[in-house]
Amino acid sequence: MPEVGPAQGGNDKERKHVPQHETGGAPAHEVRDFLLRRSEQIAQRWADEPLFRTVFTVSREEAVEAGKAVVDALAQVADSQRVEDPDAAGFTGVREQLARMGAARSRAGLSTTQVAAELAALRPPVENLLVADLEQEAPERLRECSTVLSVLMGTLRLVAMQTALSEIQALTDRQRLQLLEVATPVIKLWDGIVAVPLIGTLDSARSQVVMETLLDAVVDQHARFAILDITGVPTVDSLVAQHLMKTVAAARLMGAECVVSGIRPAIAQTIVHLGLDLGTVKTRASLADALGYCLHELGANIVNATPDGAGRR
């Protein structure tokens, strides 16, 4: 699908109204030529801007090199006449570099808005150069070219912000996965009794992980009883209750009995107010109660040790 950008709009206009323009070519190509011609000067000026100066601290040459890479990318995009398209092929080469720069600025404590402002500050130097370069051109032409350049710089900003956002997204996804792994340990309490202390809000993804790890543990440990401790779950709504009941049902199908423990008075009230039917689920107030119940079911007797019988079981 062809992009309908100002570059092509300008091109059409030119063909219609001023077909014999002396310079010829679309404004985008004019901008491309300008970028390629002045790439060194632009990069030098950018190197003085806070964005490049603070990211590339080792040497000025490094900053200039990085600036040149960005200018080249812009020239490529202008060449393909897709100045409004952040997905233009020309940007792929500098995405990583832009991401690195954005990340470095974020680490320095700048907000996204401030980074965007720094990116915006890259435009005036280039525009000044363009104006100086095209002084002898018709004002009409100059305006067209500077519009194209503005759009192009705007797109660069968009690309940089997009890249930064996708980095953040990737980080969030990674951390969510880590949270899933961290938050669901299965503890063996006794021969044939395992427990999962649930902490934090239970959503579908987490409860799925809890269910899988618990059932795997039931198989591994030959557990006849599994205790789901919800002391660390702040609220129980119908969805959480449904997840719990699914886990209990799955454990039962495997031949293990599930006990839900750690139901605080407030949660018990909530469950009753919501009208949730946990009738099929065995519940206990505390983990200790649940363990006592399981031991009793396993046929173990709990005997309070006599004062002089310490160490005996």
Place this chain on the structure above:
Amino acid sequence: MSEGFSRPVAGHVPVLRLGDVLLVTLQGDLHDSTAFQLQQDLSETIARSRVTGVVIDISGVEIVDSFLGRVLAEIAAQTELLAARTVVAGMRPAVAITLVELGLTLPGLRTALTTEAALELLAQPIVPGRAGGVREESP
């Protein structure tokens, strides 16, 4: 059909008798006709001999559908009518999750972790009035 698929068990599923208990081991997919054959075999064997329990080991079953769930429930119900108890043993976690997601919690079905545990369960005396109900739980 490639060789990679687990093919339906041809013929019928063997029913082994261990004392008062019948042991059935399901492997791979259960074909419709095989399932009906198994149901028939079981009910005839129970009626003919004085069997008090049936253990169905499904540890070899990796893929489950609503059909298998229904077959298990039906076997349990019909053995119950013939005064025998059915225990399903060795269900894999993935199978249990699938059944629950399908909404088949099979409330009337007795389950055990292993065949050994199932035999232990059958060795316990029947609590009067609770046969066919939910699993025995503490007072």
